[in-house]
């Protein structure tokens with residue numbers, strides 16, 4: 001493993017560090033601000049306005065007015081599609097800016113958002129642009145009503161005001177997963193990005209403004225979770241909360257949304273398995289398996305950090321992952337050749353190091369990494385353990401670059417171990433046996449399964465988890481269904 005020199009961010013034009021409410025860039029009602037740090041240097045990048053409950057209220061009222069009776073409520077599906085297509089074009093135009101903002105505020109190597117997150121965000125807008133004029137109900141045959149013919153049909157209507165609450169790890173992409181389907185469906189949005197990384201979301205708002213979105217249709221209220229986020233969840237003018245983040249906060253949101261009977265979509269954490277069967281093509285498996293653990297510093301909900309491997313090939317797989325970890329260049333997110341950046345903040349760094357200690361305490365064998373880098377910034381070495389599935393490093397979400405190799409003796413045991421987790425977001429299966437691939441995919445309890453590959457969610461496919469990984473689906477047709485409600489109209493002829 002190599003480290004690079006001093007971080008050297010390019011000159012990036014930052015978006016206005018303010019709230020975006022009803023088409024205006026404004027300060028918080030009480031003038032409050034919070035600091036955004038560069039995790040690679042621990043230096044301040046910006047001071048951003050921190051939304052108060054009053055600001056959230058203004059944002060929700062603006063969104064409410066547009067969805068109920070405003071200009072947006074009369075914009076046709078094809079015109080909504082045109083705006084979303086323009087947004088996709090503008091995201092592509094500003095690819096370098098958005099990638100640099102993510103590298104700067106999240107600490108990830110700039111090539112990752114450049115080649116993955118930002119193109120995915122543009123694709124998401126383009127995909128949902130295509131849906132905007134294809135949202136329709138059904139005509140359902142029903143028996144006559146007291147001898148009179150009945151025509152029953154449904155209308156898919158916008159669910160209303162969507163409160164979108166997002167994490168810091170993939171700020172443009174995850175905001176796009178929420179904003180694009182909601183706008184395609186005719187909803188309006190109040191977006192609360194995470195305080196660690198609000199700048200990419202603010203830039204996205206600039207682009208949607210430029211794309212022609214009327215004032216008040218998208219509002220962005222950066223701020224603290226327990227203030228701005230809480231106010232959004234409790235607000236009676238919000239019809240749905242679409243949340244991505246930790247299970248702890250997700251539980252709280254579900255309880256509060258239950259009190260006010262709001263719809264909720266929860267995309268929560270993961271502890272995803274990769275099962276490596278003995279017949280897998282090991283050479284092809286190892287680089288992707290390593291990426292599935294370490295990409296984005298392991299700060300990915302679907303990071304496949306439990307490598308459940310046939311005991312007969314355990315040594316080869318473990319050695320391959322150790323070698324891959326050693327080849328990772330940890331360092332300056334803007335330097336060519338860097339393949340892993342900094343963790344988001346000090347408490348995340350402490351959390352990861354705490355799990356390394358927990359692994360050792362629980363009897364796992366440390367094969368690679370495990371230490372903080374001796375330099376400024378929240379850098380940690382890519383880490384590989386050999387362990388068992390009952391250890392804390394295998395049961396709890398670390399959200400850092402730590403993988404555990406867990407041997408199994410027969411295929412049923414592999415599936416049992418893979419399912420033995422509170423989570424169920426995603427899973428990876430490595431095998432050349434077609435029947436085994438289908439059988440295993442069917443028996444894994446998770447929202448998604450990859451066979452012989454791993455990658456980010458595709459905007460055309462439903463995305464979401466089971467068990468502690470969440471409730472509901474976003475993206476694809478499911479993204480339209482999640483942002484609409486189906487009304488029945490009965491006409492007695």
Ligand code: NAD
Nearest residue numbers: 166167168193194225229230245246249267268269270301
């Ligand atoms: P987090 O739960 O701490 O915060 C997420 C968002 O919720 C932030 O905007 C935060 O400000 C807000 N928030 C915090 N407290 C709140 C409250 N009381 N009321 C309303 N909002 C509140 O999560 P994080 O640390 O930002 O992100 C990491 C977590 O996100 C991990 O568990 C990860 O697995 C999960 N995640 C899931 C997915 C997915 O698609 N399933 C994707 C990315 C991240």
